[in-house]
Amino acid sequence: MFSSAAIVCLGASILAILYRQTDVLSVLQNKYVHIQTRGGVNRGASCLEFNQPSAIVQRKVSINIEDAFLRVDEEIRAGNHIILSLLDSELSSFMSGVSKFRLAGVDVFLDVCLESSCQIGSGLEFSRLPLIHIIRRPMGDIDLAVKRLMDIALASFVIALLLPLLVFISALILLEDGRPIFFRQPRKGFRQGVFEVWKFRTMRAKDSDLGAVRQTSCDDERITKIGRFLRDSGLDELPQLFNVLQGKMSIVGPRPHALQMSVGGVPVGELVKEYANRHNIRPGITGLAQVRGFRGPVHDVVHLQSRVESDIEYIERWKPSLDLWIMFKTIGIVLGGMSLSQAREKVS
Numbered sequence: 001m002f003s004s005a006a007i008v009c010l011g012a013s014i015l016a017i018l019y020r021q022t023d024v025l026s027v028l029q030n031k032y033v034h035i036q037t038r039g040g041v042n043r044g045a046s047c048l049e050f051n052q053p054s055a056i057v058q059r060k061v062s063i064n065i066e067d068a069f070l071r072v073d074e075e076i077r078a079g080n081h082i083i084l085s086l087l088d089s090e091l092s093s094f095m096s097g098v099s100k101f102r103l104a105g106v107d108v109f110l111d112v113c114l115e116s117s118c119q120i121g122s123g124l125e126f127s128r129l130p131l132i133h134i135i136r137r138p139m140g141d142i143d144l145a146v147k148r149l150m151d152i153a154l155a156s157f158v159i160a161l162l163l164p165l166l167v168f169i170s171a172l173i174l175l176e177d178g179r180p181i182f183f184r185q186p187r188k189g190f191r192q193g194v195f196e197v198w199k200f201r202t203m204r205a206k207d208s209d210l211g212a213v214r215q216t217s218c219d220d221e222r223i224t225k226i227g228r229f230l231r232d233s234g235l236d237e238l239p240q241l242f243n244v245l246q247g248k249m250s251i252v253g254p255r256p257h258a259l260q261m262s263v264g265g266v267p268v269g270e271l272v273k274e275y276a277n278r279h280n281i282r283p284g285i286t287g288l289a290q291v292r293g294f295r296g297p298v299h300d301v302v303h304l305q306s307r308v309e310s311d312i313e314y315i316e317r318w319k320p321s322l323d324l325w326i327m328f329k330t331i332g333i334v335l336g337g338m339s340l341s342q343a344r345e346k347v348s
Helices: 004-021 038-042 066-075 088-101 141-177 225-233 241-245 275-280 301-319 322-334 340-347
Strands: 030-036 054-064 080-084 110-111 130-135 182-188 194-200 250-252 285-286
Touching: 004 038, 030 066, 054 066, 066 088, 088 130, 088 194, 110 275, 141 225, 141 241, 141 250, 141 322, 194 241, 241 250, 241 285, 250 322, 285 322
Parallel strands: 030 054, 030 080, 080 110, 250 285
Antiparallel strands: 110 130, 182 194
16 A cells, blocks of 8 residues: 555656646647637637647637527536636626536636726736636646546555455355346446446346436345445445546545436436536545445435535545545445444434
């Protein structure tokens, strides 16, 4: 563990030096899309010239502010940073609705050289025109690269270390209920993308529920004997280390939920306002919500709200030390044999 941590720190230092001193990490260059309303174009915003060598700029014209919102949403889903040129009269309408993009994982800039030529202090200047940084992504390029480096190093180390345990668990599942050993289920991941999460199968093969139409309960009769132990200990999540190596998941992050997950028959995305913001970083094997006791099935809105709040807090507070703290807390829970019910009692 200490060797892996040392390798991660050394790699992160080299990565930071390369990124700041050279352009060798061109894959981290950002793509900016300049979105203008028709009024903004007519006022001269179309003359905006970009001199940033790393900026790959596309220009898109919107008919009105509503259309601009749709285009912003499209570009954010594609992972592109946004530069906006609006009329003064459109600012209030835009600013009242832009807060929903605050954790979108991209930067949003506002061109302040509008019809009144106001000068409000800029956070960045791509050319002769100043830009206000109205939304700053929680994690920059260096942060994302460091997190990915940690994921690869630690996932590889843990897989090598626990390989005998993985084989032993596979044999137990095979002996009790036959094949398949793994349960693969479509879930929502980074930027609402769908991927296939891997887990050790804990239910009888004939009762597998890929759509999670019926959430698991503590006394669920579908769970096998070895499956119950795996669920209580969290060991059923270990195959997700391979999802981490694939780049679909991170070791630490918001837990990915099933596509059709609902509470009381209502889709979870409709119950909590900031639910979609969970998908602005890679989902994780464990997370801040899980070490606080909000694990397992979600049967009420209060539990869902608490889980989402913890996920949002994690995104806003992220730093490598937070990931390491969550990992050690998770190891403590697993080694201590704390069950789901015990974890919830601890929180309450």
